[in-house]
Amino acid sequence: MNINTLCIHGSNVYHNDTGAISVPIFQNATFAHPGVGQSTGYDYSRIQNPTREHLEETIAQLEHGNEGIAFSSGMAAVTALFELFKSGDHIITSDDLYGGSHRLFNSISSNHGLQFTAVNTSDTAAVKGAVTPLTKAIFIETPTNPMMKVTDIKAISKIAKACDLLLLVDNTFLTPYYLNPLELGADVVIHSGTKYLSGHNDTLAGFLVTKNKALSERLRFIYGTTGACLSPFDSWLVLRGIKTLAVRMDRQQQNALELSKWLSHHTRIKKVFYVGLPDHPDYALSKKQARGFGAMVSFKVDCPQTAVKVLERVSLILYAESLGGVESLITYPMLQTHADVPENIRESLGIDNCLLRLSVGLEDINDLIADLDQALK
Ligand SMILES: *Cc1c(COP(=O)(O)O)cnc(C)c1O
Numbered sequence: 001m002n003i004n005t006l007c008i009h010g011s012n013v014y015h016n017d018t019g020a021i022s023v024p025i026f027q028n029a030t031f032a033h034p035g036v037g038q039s040t041g042y043d044y045s046r047i048q049n050p051t052r053e054h055l056e057e058t059i060a061q062l063e064h065g066n067e068g069i070a071f072s073s074g075m076a077a078v079t080a081l082f083e084l085f086k087s088g089d090h091i092i093t094s095d096d097l098y099g100g101s102h103r104l105f106n107s108i109s110s111n112h113g114l115q116f117t118a119v120n121t122s123d124t125a126a127v128k129g130a131v132t133p134l135t136k137a138i139f140i141e142t143p144t145n146p147m148m149k150v151t152d153i154k155a156i157s158k159i160a161k162a163c164d165l166l167l168l169v170d171n172t173f174l175t176p177y178y179l180n181p182l183e184l185g186a187d188v189v190i191h192s193g194t195k196y197l198s199g200h201n202d203t204l205a206g207f208l209v210t211k212n213k214a215l216s217e218r219l220r221f222i223y224g225t226t227g228a229c230l231s232p233f234d235s236w237l238v239l240r241g242i243k244t245l246a247v248r249m250d251r252q253q254q255n256a257l258e259l260s261k262w263l264s265h266h267t268r269i270k271k272v273f274y275v276g277l278p279d280h281p282d283y284a285l286s287k288k289q290a291r292g293f294g295a296m297v298s299f300k301v302d303c304p305q306t307a308v309k310v311l312e313r314v315s316l317i318l319y320a321e322s323l324g325g326v327e328s329l330i331t332y333p334m335l336q337t338h339a340d341v342p343e344n345i346r347e348s349l350g351i352d353n354c355l356l357r358l359s360v361g362l363e364d365i366n367d368l369i370a371d372l373d374q375a376l377k
Pocket of ligand 1: 172191206
């Protein structure tokens with residue numbers, strides 16, 4: 001089934017005799033048993049709930065996996081994933097990571113004895129060089145946030161396979177509409193479902209998707225035991241969001257490309273980071289491994305005063321954290337998403353007081369350009 005159709009109908013495996021087109025919201029904590037030692041397949045909603053199960057099957061199909069697990073947020077998903085590791089284990093991560101993942105690894109997981117090495121995962125040799133006898137996994141985001149560097153998933157998966165490591169890929173930015181990391185050798189795909197999958201800036205959600213049965217079972221066990229599960233109503237909201245994923249991604253990407261081109265020619269803009277611009281250093285690699293470039297754009301303005309001015313003056317574009325929704329949002333990574341990254345690391349990555357990040361939404365492109373134009377005057 002084509003992905004356009006899968007987004008809409010893939011989830012329609014729910015069988016009911018009411019003819020309901022939308023999956024019912026099973027607002028239940030618990031389920032009655034038909035007899036001793038019997039189950040309807042549902043016992044308690046922490047373990048499974050029909051609405052959530054439906055969503056999980058949908059995301060598993062979209063990612064070409066065989067198991068999808070729906071969490072109450074993206075960070076809940078990453079936290080559960082890291083329960084796979086124990087004290088002394090070493091994990092290699094992208095150096096340019098979502099701030100929340102950076103905070104989890106360096107302020108919580110490290111207290112439990114996990115060790116992390118951050119490298120530029122676009123540099124395959126650097127990843128290989130960072131592997132030690134204690135290394136258990138490689139965690140990557142592609143494109144990275146906010147610097148939009150692309151990692152060659154296939155190349156990294158070769159290193160992971162050769163060294164018996166798990167390859168964990170955060171696919172929040174591209175979504176399964178544009179990229180299927182499991183097809184390129186990843187072991188686990190992570191999503192913040194809060195972003196493009198729900199798509200309306202109205203709900204938090206997270207996912208882990210796997211293909212390997214033993215790994216799926218371990219993660220399911222962690223999930224059912226620790227309990228950061230997605231509620232039935234939020235599961236329904238994400239299902240509804242996914243129905244329009246394909247059309248939203250297409251249009252948001254088109255807007256992002258036009259806006260990037262416009263920004264590239266503006267005198268106050270020093271540099272635009274958008275993977276879909278043919279002069280982006282990873283354009284060719286991205287074309288090879290993904291079906292699209294997404295709709296996240298970062299750019300550097302001429303001075304910090306301009307950055308502050310833009311944030312204060314935009315009116316249609318909202319100054320808010322998060323991304324991937326129908327509304328365009330702008331953030332100041334240095335002060336917001338990446339505030340906890342040590343200054344020297346931040347500066348070396350290029351996350352400075354002139355860098356802004358834009359999640360391009362579904363508004364009319366001319367209105368978006370007009371808003372930025374007046375903000376930059
Ligand atoms: C937002 C985000 C997360 C965390 O997800 P939440 O739903 O906010 O907990 C993880 N990774 C990336 C790339 C994100 O953008």
